[in-house]
Amino acid sequence: MRVVSCGITDVGLKRGHNEDNYLINEDLNLFVVADGMGGHAGGEYASAIAVNTVEEVVAAIDVAGGDALADDPVEATRQKLREAIRLAGRRIFEKAKEQPEYHGMGTTAVVVLMEHGNAFVAHVGDSRVYHFRQDLAEQITEDHSLIAEKVRHGLISADEAKNHRMRNVITRSLGYQEDVEVDLSVRAARRGDIFLLCSDGLSGHVAADEMAEAVRTLAPQAAARKLVALACDRGGDDNISVIIATVEEAA
Numbered sequence: 001m002r003v004v005s006c007g008i009t010d011v012g013l014k015r016g017h018n019e020d021n022y023l024i025n026e027d028l029n030l031f032v033v034a035d036g037m038g039g040h041a042g043g044e045y046a047s048a049i050a051v052n053t054v055e056e057v058v059a060a061i062d063v064a065g066g067d068a069l070a071d072d073p074v075e076a077t078r079q080k081l082r083e084a085i086r087l088a089g090r091r092i093f094e095k096a097k098e099q100p101e102y103h104g105m106g107t108t109a110v111v112v113l114m115e116h117g118n119a120f121v122a123h124v125g126d127s128r129v130y131h132f133r134q135d136l137a138e139q140i141t142e143d144h145s146l147i148a149e150k151v152r153h154g155l156i157s158a159d160e161a162k163n164h165r166m167r168n169v170i171t172r173s174l175g176y177q178e179d180v181e182v183d184l185s186v187r188a189a190r191r192g193d194i195f196l197l198c199s200d201g202l203s204g205h206v207a208a209d210e211m212a213e214a215v216r217t218l219a220p221q222a223a224a225r226k227l228v229a230l231a232c233d234r235g236g237d238d239n240i241s242v243i244i245a246t247v248e249e250a251a
Helices: 039-060 073-098 146-152 158-162 208-217 220-233
Strands: 002-010 020-025 030-037 109-115 118-124 128-133 136-139 183-188 194-198 240-249
Touching: 002 020, 002 220, 020 039, 020 240, 030 039, 030 194, 030 240, 039 073, 039 109, 073 109, 073 118, 073 183, 109 128, 109 194, 109 240, 118 128, 128 208, 136 208, 194 208, 208 220, 220 240
Parallel strands: none
Antiparallel strands: 002 240, 020 030, 030 109, 109 118, 118 183, 128 136, 128 194, 194 240
């Protein structure tokens, strides 16, 4: 597969530091966005551990039971990616226990890994992945947040959720506990597909149809800059990170 990509991160207008981290590794076709929490030192450290650990494990290739999975490369990649994210969570959890100044730190993580003609999408928290294909504009991930759960259960509307006072309360993150459940999906990748990964600093202010218009009508770097500018124009109350990855050859 051949994927071209770009990424950008911005502190926004209200925060003193940027606790987001992102990773682009086009040799591995690996893309990660992590939104840290726990104060400047803790949040930035947690998100850095997440992106570095995922890259380390994916690059290492080996997974437990590798021989048994040799005939099922898709399942092998699923296991590798899931273990990479869970290991990141364990490392953050242990660091927070060892060093009191990092107590309470954690991070979200969204990962797209493209292998075997597929896009493997994994996440924990409320950072997101969107998929754009021709007229399709789809949010692949479901937020692990208190408000998203209320919307899914019909307790509040999507419009009410946008400005709810508890909209930033997440229900799942890396580092909060020793192990974490990872949501993971696989879909066939096609030439021309665009995957957009972002922290909630972007998705909280910019709608999916606006993202779709930007990535379809502008060059990737220009699209990323426009989306960040939109988020800042609408308040910029959080750090903003976005990766745009376009599939140029799917086979």
